[in-house]
Amino acid sequence: xxxxxxxxxxxxxxxxxxxxxxxxxxxxxxxxxxxxxxxxxxxxxxxxxxxxxxxxxxxxxxxxxxxxxxxxxxxxxxxxxxxxxxxxxxxxxxxxxxxxxxxxxxxxxxxxxxxxxxxxxxxxxxxxxxxxxxxxxxxxxxxxxxxxxxxxxxxxxxxxxxxxxxxxxxxxxxxxxxxxxxxxxxxxxxxxxxxxxxxxxxxxxxxxxxxxxxxxxxxxxxxxxxxxxxxxxxxxxxxxxxxxxxxxxxxxxxxxxxxxxxxxxxxxxxxxxxxxxxxxxxxxxxxxxxxxxxxxxxxxxxxxxxxxxxxxxxxxxxxx
Amino acid sequence: xxxxxxxxxxxxxxxxxxxxxxxxxxxxxxxxxxxxxxxxxxxxxxxxxxxxxxxxxxxxxxxxxxxxxxxxxxxxxxxxxxxxxxxxxxxxxxxxxxxxxxxxxxxxxxxxxxxxxxxxxxxxxxxxxxxxxxxxxxxxxxxxxxxxxxxxxxxxxxxxxxxxxxxxxxxxxxxxxxxxxxxxxxxxxxxxxxxxxxxxxxxxxxxxxxxxxxxxxxxxxxxxxxxxxxxxxxxxxxxxxxxxxxxxxxxxxxxxxxxxxxxxxxxxxxxxxxxxxxxxxxxxxxxxxxxxxxxxxxxxxxxxxxxxxxxxxxxxxxxx
Numbered sequence: 327x328x329x330x331x332x333x334x335x336x337x338x339x340x341x342x343x344x345x346x347x348x349x350x351x352x353x354x355x356x357x358x359x360x361x362x363x364x365x366x367x368x369x370x371x372x373x374x375x376x377x378x379x380x381x382x383x384x385x386x387x388x389x390x391x392x393x394x395x396x397x398x399x400x401x402x403x404x405x406x407x408x409x410x411x412x413x414x415x416x417x418x419x420x421x422x423x424x425x426x427x428x429x430x431x432x433x434x435x436x437x438x439x440x441x442x443x444x445x446x447x448x449x450x451x452x453x454x455x456x457x458x459x460x461x462x463x464x465x466x467x468x469x470x471x472x473x474x475x476x477x478x479x480x481x482x483x484x485x486x487x488x489x490x491x492x493x494x495x496x497x498x499x500x501x502x503x504x505x506x507x508x509x510x511x512x513x514x515x516x517x518x519x520x521x522x523x524x525x526x527x528x529x530x531x532x533x534x535x536x537x538x539x540x541x542x543x544x545x546x547x548x549x550x551x552x553x554x555x556x557x558x559x560x561x562x563x564x565x566x567x568x569x570x571x572x573x574x575x576x577x578x579x580x581x582x583x584x585x586x587x588x589x590x591x592x593x594x595x596x597x598x599x600x601x602x603x604x605x606x607x608x609x610x611x612x613x614x615x616x617x618x619x620x621x622x623x624x625x626x627x628x629x630x631x632x633x634x635x636x637x638x639x640x641x642x643x644x645x646x
Numbered sequence: 647x648x649x650x651x652x653x654x655x656x657x658x659x660x661x662x663x664x665x666x667x668x669x670x671x672x673x674x675x676x677x678x679x680x681x682x683x684x685x686x687x688x689x690x691x692x693x694x695x696x697x698x699x700x701x702x703x704x705x706x707x708x709x710x711x712x713x714x715x716x717x718x719x720x721x722x723x724x725x726x727x728x729x730x731x732x733x734x735x736x737x738x739x740x741x742x743x744x745x746x747x748x749x750x751x752x753x754x755x756x757x758x759x760x761x762x763x764x765x766x767x768x769x770x771x772x773x774x775x776x777x778x779x780x781x782x783x784x785x786x787x788x789x790x791x792x793x794x795x796x797x798x799x800x801x802x803x804x805x806x807x808x809x810x811x812x813x814x815x816x817x818x819x820x821x822x823x824x825x826x827x828x829x830x831x832x833x834x835x836x837x838x839x840x841x842x843x844x845x846x847x848x849x850x851x852x853x854x855x856x857x858x859x860x861x862x863x864x865x866x867x868x869x870x871x872x873x874x875x876x877x878x879x880x881x882x883x884x885x886x887x888x889x890x891x892x893x894x895x896x897x898x899x900x901x902x903x904x905x906x907x908x909x910x911x912x913x914x915x916x917x918x919x920x921x922x923x924x925x926x927x928x929x930x931x932x933x934x935x936x937x938x939x940x941x942x943x944x945x946x947x948x949x950x951x952x953x954x955x956x957x958x959x960x961x962x963x964x965x966x
Contacts, residue, residue: 438784
């Protein structure tokens with residue numbers, strides 16, 4: 327198991343989460359188990375770490391939080407499988423995406439299967455409020471993504487980007503942290519603080535993901551570089567570039583318009599990298615981290631709260 | 647709302663289920679709501695009827711059973727959406743399948759959304775055992791379908807067919823009825839009776855579905871006729887035919903092998919219809935109905951139990 331550097335303090339609990347995930351894999355007979363193992367391997371376990379830290383920050387912790395942490399990582403894996411089908415992505419975490427190894431139909435069902443496993447772990451906690459929160463998460467995230475896919479193509483691209491980040495990433499972080507708060511029987515102001523921290527954390531995380539897509543090579547990234555650009559997806563660094571670009575003949579606009587020969591993509595990536603757009607996007611990510619730190623003030627001072635703050639900073643500094 | 651003839655006695659409760667489903671649609675903003683409405687419209691509400699009847703047979707009933715009934719119909723709708731994507735089916739209940747109206751990605755998410763709505767309704771019941779049963783249902787059904795998709799092509803075709811029916815249809819009926827029993831706090835022998843009735847009911851239902859695919863025209867069926875045959879899917883009536891067919895040049899084998907010109911498909915359908923295979927398949931469906939009736943003996947005698955028995959007979963006699 328790979329652990330984010332300064333998280334050694336919660337390593338024993340993360341190891342327990344890993345055991346729960348391995349049990350899920352062991353329950354699934356071949357070929358399902360190995361296929362799912364492929365998806366679960368190599369994750370940073372960021373969502374489990376957040377749940378464990380939130381639990382500690384609220385004077386909780388122990389097995390129930392490990393169960394919740396594992397459940398959220400399973401939901402995350404389910405969304406990765408369905409998202410990769412949706413995006414037609416061929417690689418994930420340096421390995422072949424499941425829908426390229428299996429018929430896409432089986433991959434759709436594998437996502438559903440992991441949702442079932444997540445619900446099974448949540449049910450073990452015997453707390454209906456958590457099941458309710460989980461249902462709400464699934465509804466909100468799916469509705470957001472559907473609205474985005476079917477959405478008005480003439481919508482302001484920044485608004486469209488924010489909505490996508492919200493549905494695709496921030497919703498799971500926000501709801502995951504709120505669920506940790508519910509499990510710790512936290513009062514509403516603390517739940518709100520956790521939700522807000524999770525949302526800002528998630529927005530920062532997604533922006534950095536979109537930056538890394540343009541600044542890091544395939545070897546480090548574990549998936550093809552500049553994939554968003556080649557899919558015509560205007561992520562924040564690309565939007566920051568377009569807001570600065572004035573030339574009539576622009577390589578980035580050309581790629582977004584569908585002229586995707588390798589030379590033009592390379593020229594577009596270079597143009598973005600040297601335009602200041604990367605720094606501008608990272609500035610916005612840092613602003614979200616700032617907001618996440620402000621939100622943390624709503625929790626009691628503790629070592630775990632400090633670690634939540636550091637984790638948000640780490641997310642913007644990470645290289646993969 | 648269309649109601650199966652002799653179910654008038656539970657009509658008021660089914661109308662309440664319909665209200666719950668309408669509330670789900672109302673919660674989803676456009677374009678999601680209308681799209682989902684398209685999927686939910688026109689169903690026979692067989693699963694809700696079974697839950698309501700099982701509740702009454704166990705001296706239960708009322709709003710909790712209506713919630714469970716609506717939740718199961720949502721799960722069913724979610725599996726229809728995902729199954730139609732998997733099968734590439736263009737029509738469903740006489741209307742265009744969702745994945746032909748929306749990008750398939752949005753349809754995948756619409757299925758996930760309905761699962762979220764189903765979990766939300768279950769969570770309202772505040773009975774963790776139901777959430778556990780639901781998780782188990784999702785896991786078992788998905789694992790079964792995945793195993794079938796990825797399965798050994800050399801497996802005995804009858805075994806493959808039974809496994810597919812089990813995962814695709816019978817699992818939801820069996821677990822839905824067991825959940826009704828759990829909600830009524832029934833003892834284990836009664837839960838086992840409900841599970842067994844549901845499984846046999848589901849197997850009979852699927853066989854009849856597969857027969858109707860070959861015997862009823864598109865207008866009545868609400869989807870293209872002989873779709874299974876044209877997809878090369880050897881359903882029970884087709885297997886019964888093949889077990890009887892001895893000619894070297896056989897139109898059914900030709901279609902299954904991929905020679906799917908309209909004349910050959912028509913000749914194959916005629917060959918199956920006149921071979922006695924349809925009656926042989928229906929005999930097997932009736933045998934499952936018999937087993938379902940035997941299972942019902944495990945429940946106390948009541949009007950609702952008699953209706954469950956009649957419903958199983960109806961399922962084999964239905965024309966759509």
